[in-house]
Amino acid sequence: MPYSDSPALKQLSGDSIELQQVQEQAVSEFFEKYVMYPGKNSKSGFLEHLPCLFQEVNVDGRCALRWAVQAAALADASRDYLQGSALAIQALDSYGKALRALSASLSETGKTPDDYDLMTIVVLDLFEALFLPDDTRRGQHVPGIAHVLRLRGTQFPNPRGWSLFRLAHHQMQKQQLGFKLAPMKESGPMLDRIIADVDSIHLEKDAHQISTICERARNLVKELTDTEMSVQQVVDLVREMQALDQKAVSWRHGAQWAFKTVKRDDLTGSTVAMADFPDTVQIHPDVWSAYEWNYHRASRIMLHEQLLTCLHRASTASALLENSDAAIVSPLVVESITIIGSLAERVLATVPQTLGDLDDTGSVRDPSTPPPKCRAVGAYLLLWPIKIIKAPHSSVSEAQKAAAQAVFERIREYTGAKLLLGDLSSI
Secondary structure, X not given: OOHHHOHHHHHHHOOHHHHHHHHHHHHHHHHHHHOEXXXXXXXXXXXXXXXXXXXXXXXXXXXXHHHHHHHHHHHHHOOOOOOHHHHHHHHHHHHHHHHHHHHXXXXXXXXXXXXXXXHHHHHHHHHHHHHOOOHHHOOOOHHHHHXXXXXXXXXXXXXXXXXXXXXXXXXXXXXXXXXXXXXXXXXXXXXXXXXXXXXXXXXXXXXXXXXXXXXXXXXXXXXXXXXXXXXXXXHHHHHHHHHHHHHHHHOOOOHHHOOEEEEHHHOOOOHHXXXXXXXXXXXXXXXXXXXXXXXXXXXXXXXXXHHHHHHHHHHOOOOOOOHHHHHHHHHHHHHHHHHHHHHHHHHHHOHHHHOOOEOOOOOEOOOOOOOOOHHHHHHHHHHHHHHHHXXXXXXXXXXXXXXXXXXXXXXHHHHOHHHHHHHHHOO
């Protein structure tokens, strides 16, 4: 049965005025929950240009973005509405329409993909991450994002163009790392054209270099067959990875990257709210600043996990490993496991603020007060690093995996994925 023929949807659609009001309210609340404007200490935000673009596309031929936003908004609203199942069905219908409209827009002969096309892909990616159960669907937009960025070419002089590039490139690189896909070849030249000493540019360049070297490492692991050469090949690449890791850390010393680290016991406020706090908590100027740190940390975790794969492969390349080789490999394994554990601990330390239980002044939220608006977007921004930490083969401690799993359950709840998808959202 087509989604639009559903009896539940027809019941909701009986009063077109009511339906329109529900849609408008859902979009408005979606913007409140997921749009983050640049703060006083940050030049970047999250989806900050979406409301403006959404209003601009209310013309013929520019409907893909409106359908994408409506899909995400209705899916988010379905958990709070009396006829939520009808809204969920309509959200899927809007999602399908957005895909078809985007395909038509990108198929126009001679057209350079515009801001609306790129933002549509970003919103569809968010919808799929939160509201689609099949993990194999995620990552399918990587080729599309790469193709659109390739066709758009140089787009950085325009602030909105840079913001959209950063958002889309961010999403693409996270999925390339997470799904172990090869980085886009054009990313390097694109990023090299940018000479401005801007933090968000450093982030993209670092993540691209990490993605590139991880791809090289994966290829090397596949090719390791000769016992004599394997250890030296791996150690050389490991040293290169370590140098890149140190470079990625070296420039984050400015005031804009500053945050406070406090012990949970030193905080005052609701003991109920603090019951799930980690022993150490980070307080950032805003949630976006915490996310940029976590984006950097998650990329480094992926780098060191790939590094460990190389080391383990070298160790098992032959039945016998020379003592001198073992003396080289073993300390490197310990070092990477230690770094991964430290990075995971720092990600978990941002959870109280990112999920709205703690503000930038260190005040603990009273559980009897309404949850903050940032909770939904904070949960979405935590999704990627938390899934990396809780992965079955992650090199973090069992305690850290358990803590990450507990955070993941809260993410499912706060984004609505748990109510909408049930156990299908637990992957």
